[in-house]
Amino acid sequence: MTSPSLPAVCVVWQTAMIILFGVFIRYDEESDPHWLEHKKLNNISSDIENDFYFRYPSFQDVHVMIFVGFGFLMTFLKRYSFGGVGFNFLIAAFGLQWALLMQGWFHSLDYTDGKIKIGIENLINADFCVAGCLIAYGALLGKVSPVQLMVLTLFGITLFAVEEYIILNLIHARDAGGSMVIHTFGAYYGLSISWMLYRPNLDQSSRLQGSVYHSDVFATIGTLFLWMFWPSFNSAITDHGDGQHRAVINTYLALASTVLTTVAMSSLFQKHGKLDMVHVQNSTLAGGVAVGTAAEFMLMPYGSLIVGFCCGVISTLGYIYISPFLEKYMKVQDTCGVHNLHAMPGVIGGIVGAITAAAASESVYGHEGLVKTFDFEGAFEKMEPTTQGGHQAGGLCVALIFGIGGGMIVGAILRLPIWGDPADDNCFDDETYWEVRGREFILF
Amino acid sequence: MTSPSLPAVCVVWQTAMIILFGVFIRYDEESDPHWLEHKKLNNISSDIENDFYFRYPSFQDVHVMIFVGFGFLMTFLKRYSFGGVGFNFLIAAFGLQWALLMQGWFHSLDYTDGKIKIGIENLINADFCVAGCLIAYGALLGKVSPVQLMVLTLFGITLFAVEEYIILNLIHARDAGGSMVIHTFGAYYGLSISWMLYRPNLDQSSRLQGSVYHSDVFATIGTLFLWMFWPSFNSAITDHGDGQHRAVINTYLALASTVLTTVAMSSLFQKHGKLDMVHVQNSTLAGGVAVGTAAEFMLMPYGSLIVGFCCGVISTLGYIYISPFLEKYMKVQDTCGVHNLHAMPGVIGGIVGAITAAAASESVYGHEGLVKTFDFEGAFEKMEPTTQGGHQAGGLCVALIFGIGGGMIVGAILRLPIWGDPADDNCFDDETYWEVRGREFILF
Amino acid sequence: MTSPSLPAVCVVWQTAMIILFGVFIRYDEESDPHWLEHKKLNNISSDIENDFYFRYPSFQDVHVMIFVGFGFLMTFLKRYSFGGVGFNFLIAAFGLQWALLMQGWFHSLDYTDGKIKIGIENLINADFCVAGCLIAYGALLGKVSPVQLMVLTLFGITLFAVEEYIILNLIHARDAGGSMVIHTFGAYYGLSISWMLYRPNLDQSSRLQGSVYHSDVFATIGTLFLWMFWPSFNSAITDHGDGQHRAVINTYLALASTVLTTVAMSSLFQKHGKLDMVHVQNSTLAGGVAVGTAAEFMLMPYGSLIVGFCCGVISTLGYIYISPFLEKYMKVQDTCGVHNLHAMPGVIGGIVGAITAAAASESVYGHEGLVKTFDFEGAFEKMEPTTQGGHQAGGLCVALIFGIGGGMIVGAILRLPIWGDPADDNCFDDETYWEVRGREFILF
Numbered sequence A, B, C: 001m002t003s004p005s006l007p008a009v010c011v012v013w014q015t016a017m018i019i020l021f022g023v024f025i026r027y028d029e030e031s032d033p034h035w036l037e038h039k040k041l042n043n044i045s046s047d048i049e050n051d052f053y054f055r056y057p058s059f060q061d062v063h064v065m066i067f068v069g070f071g072f073l074m075t076f077l078k079r080y081s082f083g084g085v086g087f088n089f090l091i092a093a094f095g096l097q098w099a100l101l102m103q104g105w106f107h108s109l110d111y112t113d114g115k116i117k118i119g120i121e122n123l124i125n126a127d128f129c130v131a132g133c134l135i136a137y138g139a140l141l142g143k144v145s146p147v148q149l150m151v152l153t154l155f156g157i158t159l160f161a162v163e164e165y166i167i168l169n170l171i172h173a174r175d176a177g178g179s180m181v182i183h184t185f186g187a188y189y190g191l192s193i194s195w196m197l198y199r200p201n202l203d204q205s206s207r208l209q210g211s212v213y214h215s216d217v218f219a220t221i222g223t224l225f226l227w228m229f230w231p232s233f234n235s236a237i238t239d240h241g242d243g244q245h246r247a248v249i250n251t252y253l254a255l256a257s258t259v260l261t262t263v264a265m266s267s268l269f270q271k272h273g274k275l276d277m278v279h280v281q282n283s284t285l286a287g288g289v290a291v292g293t294a295a296e297f298m299l300m301p302y303g304s305l306i307v308g309f310c311c312g313v314i315s316t317l318g319y320i321y322i323s324p325f326l327e328k329y330m331k332v333q334d335t336c337g338v339h340n341l342h343a344m345p346g347v348i349g350g351i352v353g354a355i356t357a358a359a360a361s362e363s364v365y366g367h368e369g370l371v372k373t374f375d376f377e378g379a380f381e382k383m384e385p386t387t388q389g390g391h392q393a394g395g396l397c398v399a400l401i402f403g404i405g406g407g408m409i410v411g412a413i414l415r416l417p418i419w420g421d422p423a424d425d426n427c428f429d430d431e432t433y434w435e436v437r438g439r440e441f442i443l444f
Helices: A004-024 A037-040 A051-073 A082-108 A119-138 A146-170 A179-196 A202-208 A212-237 A242-269 A278-289 A303-330 A336-356 A367-374 A383-412 B006-024 B035-041 B051-073 B082-105 B120-140 B146-170 B179-196 B201-209 B211-235 B242-269 B277-290 B301-329 B339-357 B366-372 B385-414 C008-025 C035-041 C051-073 C081-107 C120-140 C146-171 C180-195 C203-208 C213-235 C242-269 C278-291 C299-327 C338-358 C367-376 C384-412
Strands: A025-029 A115-118 B025-029 B116-117 C025-029 C117-119
Touching: A004 A082, A004 A146, A004 B120, A004 B242, A004 B301, A025 A242, A025 B242, A025 B301, A025 B366, A025 C081, A037 B366, A037 C180, A037 C203, A051 A119, A051 A212, A051 B051, A051 B211, A051 B242, A051 C051, A082 A115, A082 A119, A082 A146, A082 B146, A082 B211, A082 B242, A082 B277, A082 C299, A119 A336, A119 B242, A146 A179, A146 A202, A146 A383, A179 A278, A179 A336, A179 A383, A202 A242, A202 B366, A212 A242, A212 A278, A212 C051, A212 C213, A242 A278, A242 A367, A242 C008, A242 C025, A242 C051, A242 C081, A242 C120, A278 A303, A278 C081, A303 A336, A303 C008, A336 A383, A336 C384, A367 A383, A367 C035, B006 B025, B006 B082, B006 B146, B006 C242, B006 C278, B006 C299, B025 B082, B025 C242, B025 C299, B035 C367, B051 B120, B051 B211, B051 C051, B051 C213, B082 B116, B082 B120, B082 B146, B082 C180, B082 C242, B082 C278, B120 B146, B120 B179, B120 B201, B120 B339, B120 C242, B146 B385, B179 B277, B179 B339, B179 B385, B201 B385, B211 B242, B211 C213, B211 C242, B242 B277, B242 B301, B242 B366, B277 B339, B301 B339, B339 B385, B339 C213, B366 B385, C008 C025, C008 C146, C025 C081, C051 C081, C051 C120, C051 C213, C081 C117, C081 C120, C081 C146, C081 C299, C120 C146, C120 C180, C120 C338, C146 C384, C180 C278, C180 C338, C180 C384, C213 C242, C213 C278, C242 C278, C242 C367, C278 C299, C278 C338, C299 C338, C338 C384, C367 C384
Parallel strands: A025 A115, B025 B116, C025 C117
Antiparallel strands: none
């Protein structure tokens, strides 16, 4: 039985969104019909200088990653494909509205009229913000009710907006692809909640904790759309020009490298040398996570390959050794293995970013390149690369603290016996929350 | 048995296309190799001012919506997935050729040489034109032969081109995302044909009128690609600059809002509060339809959320209450529920557009913004927003008349007993028209 | 049992890639942080003139074709979907790294410092290069081990880079969409290897040589993403401006036309007039292959339709008559029918390109258009279109020679009994190389 309050939560929260948007959200100058006058006043010669046209293709790629990428990656369970893609859809659709407000208050508030002015960059950032919560959902897949997911998203987005502001604006860390801000935070947020919601008798659903042939193929759709569009993810909000271009190249290379070492480890450590689809679906993406922070830096093409190489190895070994360990001894039940796909690679990405930043020099970047890449302007005009490296490390700590601390608090809230979560023997079962027609999958 | 004439229809019609293209269709100036000389003559400084580069990303998104979006959304039936995606492919491929001709005669005819000059914008418009027929197919899915679909497309494209010309050029209504021109027309065209082709004994195929688990997951692929790329759909042919940007924001928000109320209604009105995948697959898209006309207007972000909110409610209730009513009392058998996804939201979209246009003012748009957004130029230089609102309403009426009237006429043609349509007990069955290997689905 | 050396091959080769990238590969000027200074020195006014922004949307489309398009097209076998999409993923990820090196040595070597400078165009070309090997994989699907595929890719990429250099640079043939360089070469490379690896007792796996209902729907995902994004494929590396625009239009039209004749032939030549999903999945793409070389030329819209028309007919008849003939009498076992989808249409494309080039004239292209389209500059300043036609034909011969000759040599290597290829009764079976959970597919 689904929680009786899901319709109420959806309607009330959507109504609240309408009111808050009515009070706070307006179009920014590029999406306002006064744009023509603005152009003249600011001596802008052509429509093409509108930032919208630079960002839009990447925006759509990121959008696909959020809804098809994350959504289909979570269809792998034999009887929870509806819940995987469907609840992913629900919480992303809610989360992006709340993210526009929360991130808007920090980043896009126009102090002259107290309104948040949104444009294409806000939409991309909202998708990024949502990604953190979807990663957290990966750890909890099949074990929570949709109402719990809505609560997780409400708090997750809020925490995200705060930690993002601290990391990017106060600490002045750079994090183009969000290794720290998105992946480290999101993964530890989800893992902490999972730890708080530990189910000692989850093995009562063990018959449903696995894939069937076709559900594995569906999940591969998610994998591939994440893998292919990850260069857009890591470059979507970087500065135009060389930084954006470099982020694409680095991500493309890191991901290519990860595929080979994932396959190698999967075959090496499985009996009979057979490949495991779980590894190919997930660990092949670890390189994209780990190259997130440093994607716009001078990581160098071979550096990207090295990062990808290591993450393919670590992530796959994580699935083979660490996940069972975490479940058995640490009471962390991690359905999708986000510890291997997001947590460890995210931390690695933060460290790689710190090292790469600390090693930056004018000889490699040029003076202007250094200033632009690391945004050494305003209050940070005199910042040295080595100091920047320290700030990057500080950013990673903040992401960890927010993820773990926030997850424990929200986990405590979600333990209250009011949310209609499924019984231990109903986990991973779409019939709990969905009308299911056709029962072929029960046979297998 | 398939109609014996399908090969003949395909070959004859494709031959006709070749002849007509040979006589009428040429490249436009941007795709002609004299472009370099044209640039010099017109003092155009850079390739980037080529409209092609503004439009191409949206074009590809729309293209994905037409073939994967509509195609996979129609794979939900347990034994008609081939027909869903395959016939969608066939009629779209034919329809876009015919649309280039029909729309070209109205919009891209070069009177100096009597040729239709095509470029990227014509390709987008052809995809739009095809969308109308694919919507109509949704109402008829599983009950008609491929030859009938080809006939439906031939007439549908023709009717579309005429009503589009009347609505956009003669009446001077604006319809960026085609709430009226595409969705209202297409849905009523299909529903009227379905009414003309009413099958009293369709329940003889009732064993096949439903989904199985995996076919529902396939259909979700269609849903998500439609949902994600709808901002491109509603903005693909708007003016560059703020209008295009605003159309993206409004559509993104309306769709997000629709998801929450769809989930709420689905859970509220089903027994045990369970969610129904049919609603999640379809009603979540209603907000994109309803915001189509007004997407480029100053609908405001909260306005978009309100439109999405209402359409999620109405569309889901449509699936629960109106579709059974239509089938039982009005003799309209609507396989995919296009009445709920396209017809009602399309009409709402037309009304929202009329109201938003009537409420426009220079204080909100600025003088230049108002002129540009509503194209108050040439013969319409002195048009007032309130008058424009009336014209919008007129456009909606034309779309309804063409849809219903055209559908009844074409339906009468399709009733002729020559088209090889399936028997009542062979509807919704791929074996009628396809070689089907592997019979697992028969078990369920 | 998988070859015991797969992990070793992956780790050693990936390590080699890291070393070679460390020695040879650097960012090009647009992705280097000295870009800002470069811009000033070269008086470039705006970021938008960065080639990156012209190429990026097409790059992502091509990327989707490589991984989802080719990958899912090869999921059609009832028990080899993992191998289809998974090994496609593996060899593409390896191949693109090797391609960056091989193509880089020929095309992007900076002689001042001996480094290969890469940017977005190299990434697109690497994807193209990989496509040749994926086509070859199509002929061998289900019959080779992953280690054999890695070897096939290593040599295939190398051969590709050499033939591409000869065809495009030495012979000065034009081949925007790679009808010759990619499709003809890749298909004959794979067919020759298949001939060398002929298995007389392959019918021992005949129970697995076919599709089931859902695997056919999965394959259609691949078909559609290839079909939809083919205009990007054929235009991704053409000159900006009219050539790119024209390539999109020609490809769009050729593909539309192919769909209709494929359906016609499929229905006409099957018993009971039923459609065969194999044809719809594959032959509908033949027009995109065949229009590849001439896509940027003045093929004219009706010319594109004619090319598509013919290829739909030929490719479908190929599946019905030629493939069985090749298997029975020529000892070529072609799992996916690449002879029908790539080899014949590729050769046709080369011929169409030669004719279209030979027929070019200043009256049609204008003087500047002719020079730009055919790159009649430098050493080729005085080239005549008729001569160009001859060079195009020469290019086609080189592609054939490299494909057939290279394939026979590599096939001889792959016949060595050390690669762990599957036994005749284990072909087309994922259980040979993958952990397979859930066994529903065994029932059918």
